[in-house]
Amino acid sequence: MMTTLAIKRKPEGLFNRVYSLFGVLKKLPDRLSEEELEGVVKVLPPDTANTFSSLLKPSIQEAGLAFLKLLLTWLEEAVQAKKDGKKVVLLPFNFPPEIVHAFDNLYPLTSEVLTTLGVAALEGQGERYWNYAMGLGLPDHLCSANTIELGSILTGVDFKPDVIISGASGACDVNAKIHEFVSLYMDVPQIILEKPTDDTKRGRAYFLKNYLRMIKELEAVAGEELKEENLYRVAATANRCTELYYDLWELKKHVPCPVPGVFSLLLAGTRFAMWGREEAIDVLESMIRVSRRNLEDEEYNARGEVARLIFTYLSYYFDFVRFYDWLEEKRINTFGDFLQVAFLKPIDLTSMETMLEGIVDSAWTAVMTRQMGSSSMSLKWIDDVVHVIKEWNINAAVYCGHHSCKQTWSVFTITRNEIMKRTGVPTLGLQGDSWIRNMTPITVIQQEIEQFINNVVAPQGRRRRVRA
Amino acid sequence: MNDWARLVKDVENEYVKQARESGQKIVGYACLATPREIFDAAGVFPYRLKALSNANTEMADAYMSRFNCGFCRSCLQLGLEGAYDFLDGLVETNGCDHLRGMFENWQYTRPRSFFHYLRVPHLTDPDSVQWFIEELELTREALAGFTGAEISEDSLAEAISRQERIAGKLREIYSSRWSDPVKIKGSEVMALMVLEGSVPPEVFEKIVDDVLKALSSRPGLPTRARLFMGGSATDEIALIDELESLGGLVVADSFCFGGRIFRETVPGDNVIERLAKTYLYNLRCPRMFEQYARRKDFIVDMIKRSKADGAVFFHNKFCDLHGIENVKLRIDLEQEGIPVLLLEKEYGAQADIGRLKTRLQAFLERIKR
Numbered sequence: 001m002m003t004t005l006a007i008k009r010k011p012e013g014l015f016n017r018v019y020s021l022f023g024v025l026k027k028l029p030d031r032l033s034e035e036e037l038e039g040v041v042k043v044l045p046p047d048t049a050n051t052f053s054s055l056l057k058p059s060i061q062e063a064g065l066a067f068l069k070l071l072l073t074w075l076e077e078a079v080q081a082k083k084d085g086k087k088v089v090l091l092p093f094n095f096p097p098e099i100v101h102a103f104d105n106l107y108p109l110t111s112e113v114l115t116t117l118g119v120a121a122l123e124g125q126g127e128r129y130w131n132y133a134m135g136l137g138l139p140d141h142l143c144s145a146n147t148i149e150l151g152s153i154l155t156g157v158d159f160k161p162d163v164i165i166s167g168a169s170g171a172c173d174v175n176a177k178i179h180e181f182v183s184l185y186m187d188v189p190q191i192i193l194e195k196p197t198d199d200t201k202r203g204r205a206y207f208l209k210n211y212l213r214m215i216k217e218l219e220a221v222a223g224e225e226l227k228e229e230n231l232y233r234v235a236a237t238a239n240r241c242t243e244l245y246y247d248l249w250e251l252k253k254h255v256p257c258p259v260p261g262v263f264s265l266l267l268a269g270t271r272f273a274m275w276g277r278e279e280a281i282d283v284l285e286s287m288i289r290v291s292r293r294n295l296e297d298e299e300y301n302a303r304g305e306v307a308r309l310i311f312t313y314l315s316y317y318f319d320f321v322r323f324y325d326w327l328e329e330k331r332i333n334t335f336g337d338f339l340q341v342a343f344l345k346p347i348d349l350t351s352m353e354t355m356l357e358g359i360v361d362s363a364w365t366a367v368m369t370r371q372m373g374s375s376s377m378s379l380k381w382i383d384d385v386v387h388v389i390k391e392w393n394i395n396a397a398v399y400c401g402h403h404s405c406k407q408t409w410s411v412f413t414i415t416r417n418e419i420m421k422r423t424g425v426p427t428l429g430l431q432g433d434s435w436i437r438n439m440t441p442i443t444v445i446q447q448e449i450e451q452f453i454n455n456v457v458a459p460q461g462r463r464r465r466v467r468a
Numbered sequence: 469m470n471d472w473a474r475l476v477k478d479v480e481n482e483y484v485k486q487a488r489e490s491g492q493k494i495v496g497y498a499c500l501a502t503p504r505e506i507f508d509a510a511g512v513f514p515y516r517l518k519a520l521s522n523a524n525t526e527m528a529d530a531y532m533s534r535f536n537c538g539f540c541r542s543c544l545q546l547g548l549e550g551a552y553d554f555l556d557g558l559v560e561t562n563g564c565d566h567l568r569g570m571f572e573n574w575q576y577t578r579p580r581s582f583f584h585y586l587r588v589p590h591l592t593d594p595d596s597v598q599w600f601i602e603e604l605e606l607t608r609e610a611l612a613g614f615t616g617a618e619i620s621e622d623s624l625a626e627a628i629s630r631q632e633r634i635a636g637k638l639r640e641i642y643s644s645r646w647s648d649p650v651k652i653k654g655s656e657v658m659a660l661m662v663l664e665g666s667v668p669p670e671v672f673e674k675i676v677d678d679v680l681k682a683l684s685s686r687p688g689l690p691t692r693a694r695l696f697m698g699g700s701a702t703d704e705i706a707l708i709d710e711l712e713s714l715g716g717l718v719v720a721d722s723f724c725f726g727g728r729i730f731r732e733t734v735p736g737d738n739v740i741e742r743l744a745k746t747y748l749y750n751l752r753c754p755r756m757f758e759q760y761a762r763r764k765d766f767i768v769d770m771i772k773r774s775k776a777d778g779a780v781f782f783h784n785k786f787c788d789l790h791g792i793e794n795v796k797l798r799i800d801l802e803q804e805g806i807p808v809l810l811l812e813k814e815y816g817a818q819a820d821i822g823r824l825k826t827r828l829q830a831f832l833e834r835i836k837r
Contacts, residue, residue, distance in 0.1 A: 136795060137794075137795045137798065137810060138791070138792060138795050139783065139788070139791035139792070139812065141535070141785070141786045141788065141791065142788065142791075142792070166757065169590040169757055170562065170590065172565065173564055173565045173755070173788045173789050174565075174788035174792075176590075176757065177754065177788050177789055177792045177793070178788075178792060180757060180760070180792075181792050181793075181795070181796060184760060184796055185796065185799075190757075190758075192590070192591060192757045192758060194589060194590050194591055194596065194757075196587055196589070196599065197562050197568075197585075197587055198587050202602070206595065206599050209595050210595065213593075213595070372565075375585065376572060377568060377569065377572060378572050378576070403535050404535075404788075405535075406535060406536055406537075406565045406566055406569070406786060406788065407565040407568065407569065409532070409533040409535045409536060409569075410532045410533065410536050410540075410565060410566060410568070410569020410570070410572070410573070411569050411572050411573065412533060413530060413531045413532075413573070414531070414572065414573065414576050
């Protein structure tokens with residue numbers, strides 16, 4: 001009798017590889033001791049181990065594990081959706097996923113969340129997919145946030161979406177254009193959600209029309225009408241998420257801040273992938289429990305707090321959470337980046353119409369759409385940064401200088417000047433890719449931040465104390 | 469043709485000076501989506517911003533960044549230096565992220581008394597067309613408020629008719645290169661296109677008439693190859709001239725200071741609707757979504773009509789719209805048997821010319837010319 005030797009092929013493509021790695025999580029218990037964690041990370045590749053060990057360190061493990069499990073559910077459900085004949089919809093980060101979660105036959109995946117997972121978990125940090133895109137002749141000033149994931153789709157061996165929603169026209173050319181390229185190259189249909197750069201009532205009315213048209217197109221793709229009970233379920237859950245979001249917002253006002261800086265990443269990932277889902281509530285509640293415990297126990301992550309720092313747009317993600325640990329070791333409490341700063345409002349659940357209005361409003365005020373898609377990129381951005389600085393008593397701002405952000409770069413000087421004028425808070429302008437470590441090494445970024453805090457921010461604080 | 473070749477090199481040319489002396493308002497704009505007919509009808513001199521290969525961007529770099537398009541930075545630089553102080557106002561368009569940034573910085577640092585934002589949709593569906601119709605009405609109102617004069621339907625119709633007449637004559641010059649022998653270089657045609665936005669329409673029409681007349685008695689130019697060119701916003705006449713010195717003459721293009729200027733008139737219920745539809749449907753810029761196939765077809769059609777031997781697409785460093793679109797064009801055009809060369813360049817950089825010429829020389833050899 002002949003036996004066949006089955007050779008299990010290694011998964012190819014960013015999504016498939018990340019999904020395969022996340023399988024490890026299923027084997028983990030609900031609570032890991034330090035010793036157990038040490039054992040687990042030893043069997044993982046270095047970049048994965050770095051991420052897992054930072055997210056699962058005892059002080060934040062409860063929230064870290066809840067977040068990783070949320071991501072696992074997200075990936076598993078996408079795979080299952082494909083198997084069940086449902087349509088997987090690829091979204092950009094500035095498109096709130098709630099509406100897609102409200103369809104029975106659709107499932108959302110977010111380009112930038114997938115890229116970040118690839119950078120955080122994969123050996124080589126997903127650079128091979130960026131390189132593939134460059135190999136096609138695409139320019140090197142694209143946005144790594146989406147091009148790493150999209151580069152993987154372009155290889156033709158990875159998980160392929162059934163439809164793409166482009167939600168960045170009007171707010172980010174590079175995002176909108178690379179999604180269009182993938183749509184054309186891979187023959188994936190694309191739905192455009194146009195946001196007019198007009199904050200008036202007229203602009204809102206046009207956006208509403210565009211959004212409703214987009215829903216019709218999604219209904220056609222899904223082969224089902226959007227159901228009121230589904231929308232209610234998602235909107236009610238999103239409302240609970242919003243309540244918890246503002247609980248966390250309030251906790252950040254404490255001095256010193258009891259909310260670990262890395263939670264901003266967890267918040268952004270949750271917002272972009274699973275808002276409106278029960279799993280998002282679990283992550284938010286666990287972050288609040290950890291933060292409240294820190295507050296009660298005076299167990300602050302950045303003891304002595306020399307600076308309260310905000311990244312005014314993006315942060316750096318290629319060193320993932322270890323960068324946040326380093327900031328806290330330096331007694332710099334980071335309030336994260338602007339990806340996780342949302343201006344959410346509760347959705348009125350009275351009727352289908354009111355719920356849709358709420359959903360549309362959350363898309364209108366989504367990050368980047370809200371600032372860069374407004375009548376004036378600089379004015380809205382400045383207003384939002386100033387608001388956050390005042391709310392959280394921030395005393396240091398950093399613009400990470402991701403080379404692809406042409407819109408923010410083009411008005412950075414105005415923004416920096418006005419933030420200083422209105423709040424007295426200095427902004428450090430850096431240069432570096434947020435998702436690719438080769439552009440500017442993390443050590444250089446750390447040196448720049450440290451010098452900025454020591455030479456500019458800390459003396460300013462001392463002067464203030466002397467004047468007081 | 470010496471007169472207009474000289475005229476194009478000045479930012480503040482003699483007609484601008486005349487307009488200032490006579491008290492006529494001059495308003496600057498940058499994007500092809502801006503219907504200059506409304507300005508004409510308002511008695512305003514519409515001036516299309518140009519940078520004329522200005523490579524010095526020190527002051528602009530302090531506001532924008534090196535990660536922004538060199539053309540926009542160069543225009544801003546000229547604005548900051550005061551070269552555009554003759555402008556009474558600016559009309560911003562959301563042509564691209566860089567352009568938006570340029571206008572915001574300009575208005576932040578050297579504010580003009582008149583500033584209007586013309587918001588151009590990225591789609592051409594009925595709601596977007598309606599939006600653009602309203603935008604043009606708002607522009608008309610804003611200009612009327614600025615000048616204190618009503619912009620009548622008749623004056624608009626007259627301005628449209630004049631522009632169509634000029635475009636018709638310009639098209640004759642443009643397409644004269646499609647048959648042998650070629651009598652006018654691509655750089656000269658680009659100079660005409662740039663000049664179109666720098667002088668009053670009646671002056672430009674006279675120049676076009678003169679060029680047409682002179683063309684008939686011009687000798688044919690030696691032609692090693694017939695080239696199609698396209699890509700990012702550029703008014704680098706000298707660059708095109710340098711590249712043509714290798715013997716490959718530009719016989720058609722899709723530059724926004726070039727072939728994109730031609731529009732097929734689309735009827736409407738009134739002049740503003742006609743203008744809105746004509747401008748939006750003919751906006752062959754990669755900023756427009758769901759329109760790639762039309763843009764590609766337009767380019768292929770131009771290549772075939774002009775009997776071009778190959779196509780060269782440029783993109784200014786950090787121009788994402790063209791940088792990405794050019795790759796798709798290369799793939800699709802090569803599938804149709806059209807040789808393609810992609811070139812990334814820094815706007816206005818003299819140091820880049822040698823490299824670009826070497827690449828083009830190799831391309832000409834590749835296409836056996």
